Amino acid sequence: MQINDKSGVQNYQANEKRYDTMAYNRVGKSGILLPALSIGLWHNFGFVDSIQNGRDILRTAFDLGITHFDLANNYGPPYGSAEENFGTILKSDFRPYRDELFIATKAGYDMWPGPYGNLGSRKYLISSLDQSLKRMGLDYVDIFYHHRPDPDTPLEETMGALADIVRQGKALYVGISNYQATEADKAAKILKELNVPFILHQARYSMFDRWVEDKLLDTLEQNGVGCIAFSPLAQGMLTDRYLKGIPKGSRAAKDLTYLNTETVNTNIEKIQLLNAVALKRDQKLSQMAIAWILRQPQVASVLIGASSANQLKENVKVLDCLDFSEEELKLIDNIVS
Numbered sequence: 001m002q003i004n005d006k007s008g009v010q011n012y013q014a015n016e017k018r019y020d021t022m023a024y025n026r027v028g029k030s031g032i033l034l035p036a037l038s039i040g041l042w043h044n045f046g047f048v049d050s051i052q053n054g055r056d057i058l059r060t061a062f063d064l065g066i067t068h069f070d071l072a073n074n075y076g077p078p079y080g081s082a083e084e085n086f087g088t089i090l091k092s093d094f095r096p097y098r099d100e101l102f103i104a105t106k107a108g109y110d111m112w113p114g115p116y117g118n119l120g121s122r123k124y125l126i127s128s129l130d131q132s133l134k135r136m137g138l139d140y141v142d143i144f145y146h147h148r149p150d151p152d153t154p155l156e157e158t159m160g161a162l163a164d165i166v167r168q169g170k171a172l173y174v175g176i177s178n179y180q181a182t183e184a185d186k187a188a189k190i191l192k193e194l195n196v197p198f199i200l201h202q203a204r205y206s207m208f209d210r211w212v213e214d215k216l217l218d219t220l221e222q223n224g225v226g227c228i229a230f231s232p233l234a235q236g237m238l239t240d241r242y243l244k245g246i247p248k249g250s251r252a253a254k255d256l257t258y259l260n261t262e263t264v265n266t267n268i269e270k271i272q273l274l275n276a277v278a279l280k281r282d283q284k285l286s287q288m289a290i291a292w293i294l295r296q297p298q299v300a301s302v303l304i305g306a307s308s309a310n311q312l313k314e315n316v317k318v319l320d321c322l323d324f325s326e327e328e329l330k331l332i333d334n335i336v337s
């Protein structure tokens with residue numbers, strides 16, 4: 001919601017009804033509740049993007065009850081710019097609402113040159129979070145993640161760094177991302193011994209990528225840890241974005257490493273079939289894809305991206321229809337298997 005002050009500057013005042021319709025789920029066995037949908041700043045928030053559009057997306061998100069914003073040190077491009085832009089928007093719009101927000105950042109991928117700007121050493125994690133806090137203008141983040149496993153650094157060192165980050169008051173909770181079930185289990189045991197609130201595993205999960213169903217979700221449940229599912233729309237493939245080809249300005253049109261024309265073309269038949277199932281449910285494909293993930297009890301939140309506020313508004317309508325019949329689930333299994 002926007003109001004104009006006397007000088008014509010558009011100030012932000014959050015929608016008074018922002019908590020009326022969003023659903024909030026408990027994260028594992030922790031005290032934290034997360035919105036069923038969270039917003040990620042991986043794309044569309046770098047210096048290459050329009051900050052006004054980013055601001056619009058975040059204002060819309062918060063107005064819809066989305067209290068969880070997810071960042072990482074290297075989101076941009078360039079690296080660090082999503083955190084810097086977020087810091088600008090936080091200062092102008094969200095300062096009064098800081099305690100209503102659950103803000104995440106991460107370190108684990110390539111960030112700066114040399115041996116200390118990547119992977120999982122104590123040196124990298126602690127200095128990276130210090131840089132992230134400066135860029136965002138924050139004293140602390142709500143959760144700090146190790147972004148990916150590092151096979152060459154002892155897990156005790158990486159988890160020890162997370163523990164000290166909490167003790168220093170720079171993060172309230174910690175999480176891991178992209179860890180396989182066995183590594184996640186080991187991490188949970190170490191963090192439990194260190195008495196550190198390890199509450200979330202951030203994992204890629206969509207109809208097109210079901211690896212978490214094998215062991216990870218059960219492992220997390222056994223450890224009282226929640227799951228937050230990223231790229232639930234397979235970066236836009238599980239929406240109506242590509243039903244009539246590759247539109248200009250779409251993520252696939254940018255031919256990035258993670259999603260390109262070839263990937264879309266390989267999957268287009270399945271996308272069309274899934275879209276037919278969604279239409280029969282009186283739903284958009286994006287909404288069905290999100291509902292399908294939210295049916296897993298271990299998943300506390302579905303972490304979506306958006307290039308416009310309208311996409312976000314459309315996706316949040318998933319809450320009107322979350323249930324599936326056995327027949328629909330079987331149909332989806334057959335299409336994606």
Ligand SMILES: NC(=O)c1ccc[n+]([C@@H]2O[C@H](COP(=O)([O-])OP(=O)(O)OC[C@H]3O[C@@H](n4cnc5c(N)ncnc54)[C@H](OP(=O)(O)O)[C@@H]3O)[C@@H](O)[C@H]2O)c1
Pocket residue numbers: 039040041042043070071147177178202203230231232233234235236237239240241249250251252286303304305306307308310311312314315
């Ligand atoms: N931990 C990790 O390693 C990791 C890795 C990846 C992501 N993440 C987190 O997860 C977040 C989400 O990832 P993601 O952006 O890949 O998620 P996603 O939700 O699968 O894809 C988002 C993209 O789908 C398209 N889209 C969304 N809603 C749409 C709609 N209603 N209609 C048409 N198109 C729609 C938009 O693409 P267009 O640009 O084409 O409009 C949007 O940018 C990231 O921002 C990040 O915070 C974490």
